[in-house]
Amino acid sequence: MSREPIRDSVADLLADSGLADDGVLAHALESLRALCPPEAPEPSGALADLLRYGSEAVGAAAPSRAAHRAAEAAAGNLSPRVAPAVPLPPRKLHRGAAISAAVIAGVGLSASGVAALGGVDYSANPPQAEVRSSAAAPAEADASVPGQASKSPDATVHQAQAFAAAASGGSVAHEQPAAPSRGASDNALAGDGAAASSHAVAPSAAVWRSERSGAARAAAAAADDALAGIGRDDAAVTASQGAPRHRADSAPSRGRHVAQEAAAVAQALVAAGAEPIKEAVALGQQVRTVAPSLAGLGSRH
Amino acid sequence: MTDSLTDHDLVAGVLPETELFSRVYQSLAPAVLGYVGARGVEDPEALMQDVFLSVLPRIGEITGGVAGLRTFVFSVAHARVVDHYRRVERRPRSVDYDPLLDMRAVPSAEAEALVRTGQTDAHLLIGSLKPEQRDVLMLRIVGELSVDDVASVLGKTPGAVKQLQRRGLKVLREMVSEGVMAQ
16 A cells, blocks of 8 residues: 555645644644555455456345445435436426416405405495485486486485475575476376376375475475585584594495485485375484484594 | 556456456555544444445446545445444444453553553544544545545535534644644
8 A cells, every 4th residue: 555645635634724834743644544454454255255256246245235225325426417308397397486476466366355345435435326326216216307316416405405395385496497387296296107096096186285395395304404414424524533534434424325315215205296205204304313313423433 | 545546447348347346445445444443343344345345346337437436435434334333322232241341440550551552643643533523534534535525425515524624633733732642
């Protein structure tokens, strides 16, 4: 066994560690060669057969299982890494991107869903309120003047007032043709299927007029109360809040819509001159009682 | 050590198989025996022969010439040593009682002097190192492996091997300065 390689390896080792000039340490390291025997020991047993007969004697000179495992592991670790001959299919290559896109889409949908459920309340939007009013009383709207559902709530209330004034004999100056004559009322009644039956059992004209005028006045009074409650709601909300809030004004707005719908129903009933005028009166009374509580609810919010 | 073994010798068909096996064994067996002995294996020669029994039939699969063969041989040797110690720790050795092996007996001064004279400076030096530092220095000096090859054998990064090497040399330097070599 040559000693030069060990000296070279010691010199390399010391040079790597920056101790090339340390002669004492180099001498100590060179003494490690004493651990290696000068010659290889004579093989014995299976190894001797292997060296003598070659791999033909492997069957009789198999290594231990541990040595075989160690050789397998070392061969696996030291073998060069070769790229796979068969490329992966595209779906496996882009699996990460697909999963990422699905996760992002799911998170986006979840966030938008939460925002839609807990976000701004748009029920106070006037166009939507109109649609809701027209949808809440389609029969009444059909029974009254065509196209009335598209009118604004305030115009409807004013129209109800005009009908009430006409019914009571007063004159109300309005742009709407809301002062029908007796003949017009009769025509309106004639246009209603229910009115035909009321003609068959017609009350006396004075009783019918007084009842109708009273109902109209009640409906008008209910509409006035609703408008007054709306005014109080708005004033309370404006006074309690410096800036408008989205959720806090929902209760007054809801009360306002209820009042507007009630007024629209009352107006439709008055215009039709149908039998359930008493129901309109009762509805007006309910609106009168509900409006202050709604106003109070709005002021609390 | 490997002066008689060249990369050309490892090319298939250049040398007969039996001659190639003998040349590899004669070139690498002393270093492997020294490495296994430095690790304190009880029967280093049997372990060394087991290493060559598993290495020699695989010579045709090894790439990288003599350096690749050296790395492969020491990888197998290191794995066998680790496996040996695992097996020893798992199965406590049971031997018959021998008064001469009873460690509870206090050795006499004469016996102690005889033991010390039987130990070489290399054993004292290597024994003072931690196992990982010992592995690195033995593979670098006795096995003549580079830092990268040692990292591959031990399954560590080259930076970790350099750190272990630096600390091992520092310990040896302190031992030398304390006069251990004077024995």
